[in-house]
Amino acid sequence: MAPKIPQQSPLQHSDTVATAGGIPQHAAHPTGWRRWVLTTNHKEIGTLYLIFSLTMFFVGGIFALVVRAELFQPGLQLVEPEFFNQMTTMHGLIMVFAAVMPAFTGLANWMIPLQIGAPDMALPRLNNFSFWLLPVSFTLLLSTLLMPGGGPNFGWTFYAPLSTTYAPSSTTFFILALHIAGISSILGAINIIATILNMRAPGMRLMDMPLFVWTWLITAFLLIAVMPVLAGVITMMLMDINFGTSFFDAGGGGDPVLFQHLFWFFGHPEVYIMILPAFGIVSAIIPTFARKPLFGYASMVYATAAIALLSFLVWAHHMFVVGLPLVAELFFMYSTMLIAVPTGVKIFNWVTTLFRGSISFESPMLFALAFVVLFTIGGFSGLMLAISPADFQYHDTYFVVAHFHYVLVPGAIFAIMAGVYYWLPKWTGHYPNETLAKWHFWFSVIGVNLTFFPMHFAGLAGMPRRIPDYALQFADFNFVSSIGAFFFGASQLLFVLVIVLCVRGGKKAPAKAWEGAVDLEWTVPSPAPLHTFETPPVFQSTDK
């Protein structure tokens, strides 16, 4: 995936220097490790983000497999409950903050400048800093597993007072790690907003932007709005643990429920941070392989904005059983149900785009179609969970686990994979091996459903989440889930194989790698040279 450094003669070099008024612009190309550590190039930083994310996807995946191995049959066989709790917690934290979020940021880094005809991100040095904060943050977070008393063991939602008064002593490091990751996200979001609002090709209006750019613009605003809330709540935890305050300690006059309000005011928009860019990717891929424009471009933009606004008004649906007053319960039930409307608009749009198209089924399209179907199933269980009286039965069971894994794994992660297969020709200049990619697709679809579908039944039958051992009537569901999880995990090795093979060689891709592709990234050569659009392209506003 490493973009090729263009061979430039010394003469051209000095030309660049001269035109830039004596300021050496992108002139220095360090080599070796310094190329990657010091890079300010959006493509190289994008690649770093994607490699980091893929690595963490496997780390978080191994944690999940420890959990699934323990749950393979009733009884405690492999790990102690203490370590089990650390594994569920770390799996969630790593997947959310270190795998899914950086993957989207990596795609944004690579593709947003290419899609809007900009030479780079608006703030390239900040971009480098945002990335390098992540390895620091997650090395710190993972190191807590080796500390006395173990790592975080209170779930990725870290409810107080379990995460304060009753937490292991490594929690302060967990807080610091999350602060660093949060700063990285905020800086990345600022950079993306600055780039999109200032650096579009002449003639490209906001309503001309590809949907991936639109969804990321909205996501970036969500990040800026809610990451400070997360920073606030973990700082309050820090004070409670180390400086004798009682924000969340009832014994000192504090309020444990306040923690949940603050956490979910961050947490619910965070959920959409992990899905809106996925909508953007799918909205690029489906029209490309249906060879037909997206049915409703404007309504897609408005639906995305509506989902983002609603995301600030629904947080307490995660708290239906904490004892909210009736009126709050009703408000959050209605507002949550309302989210189904713009989400439905999106799904109807994708389906109508397919209608009367000329459809082919390359690997990016397969993942995008699986996204539409399986994300919709996750949406259905979400609608069921919105019905507050029924949520008294669903809450904190495997039904919820099934729900959010359907929207995150075949939702967010399938969209990321679709995006990777879609843009790999642009990044490497080669098509990915289609046969292997299709094997990867079918194994992933089977694995995902085998893992997560039985969880619906386990939850409805009464299995709570986050337990290391369970009653015998849940044994068959867990048996199937565990087999599915190992199958899914193993098939992701194919994904790595396809990427490695594609970087090293393969069928050559032209600039416009897919017949139906329309956006600006397909006007630059494949592989995209290190510097693109140094002269802004002329953008012809097409009728979207």
Added chain:
Amino acid sequence: MRLWQRPLVFGAGLLSSAACFAQSWNMPIGVTNVSREIHGLHMTIFWICVVIGVLVFGAMFYSLFRYRQSRGAKAAHFHENTKIEILWTVIPVLILVGMAIPATATLKNMYDASDAELDVMITGQQWRWRYEYLGENVAFNSNLSTPRSQIGGEEDRGEHYLLEVDEPLVLPINRKIRFLMTSDDVIHSWWVPDLAVKQDTIPGFINENWVKINEPGIYRGQCAELCGLDHGFMPVVVQAMEENAFDDWLAERKKVAEQEAQGVGREWEMDELMARGESVYQSICASCHQPEGQGSPPAFPSLAGNQQLINDLDWHLDKVINGVSGAAMPAFRNTLNPVEIAAVVTYTQNAWGNETEEIVQPARVADQVEP
């Protein structure tokens, strides 16, 4: 069941799913009017989702099949149609309104805990439940009774593995019972699927819920909110009785409580206290400090050979009665009665080679607890 048999059973389960569906694959209908209403809402929204799913996926797979490029499909270029877009916004809104109306009615009903005939205080503790019949002077702890040997697999697992307790919550049928719910340490969540009651128990808060059970029986559930190490080993068992049987049971428990209270005044023998203390220790203390008192430092200090505990009985008694602030050790002044506290402290002072020969009488504990 052997491992290789599982897939067979699972397959058989799929085949006979029509029969099993209502029982072990789906939400239970339960034994209260509220649980029936909730089950009804659940099935309604489920079938709405199924219908929408069939329509949407039907249209999608039809398009995927019919408009394949390999079949020579030529792409049309239509897009945007205001009428259709308004239609697919308005119809979902109408469906949602239709769903919200019955959901609102059920929710209002669930929130009306007025006119209860019996109040039960439910307190979550790491990792057991405490039940107190308010105004009746009856209270007890309810602990997991599945032996650790079953969890470790040295012994065959029983029918109610992990869903059985030493003392269930006993309730009458046909009477409205109000639950007042709180916690002594972290947040727990008291859940019995057949009663459709799931409510967080939160330190510093008292939550309210209610139940009116229609059928006698034994109903099992679990703690639903991650509450630390033994979250998975904190079951709830409710035994619902005919009203007369319940009244008899309650009267019997009151008598026992009175006898226990009288026991505080008398002088206890070492052997009596040790026997009682061991049973209290194993049901209350052993989950953290371990059955042999070895603890699991640093969170849960060892008690066997603990010099502070051996040398300072007053300190030991104070920690058991008042807890350790800022740590996992709860205060047991309201959870255990003076006899139980005296017994468990005496036991800890003399078990596992501690051998201090100290005897704590219940009267001494009562003095320390009362003021």
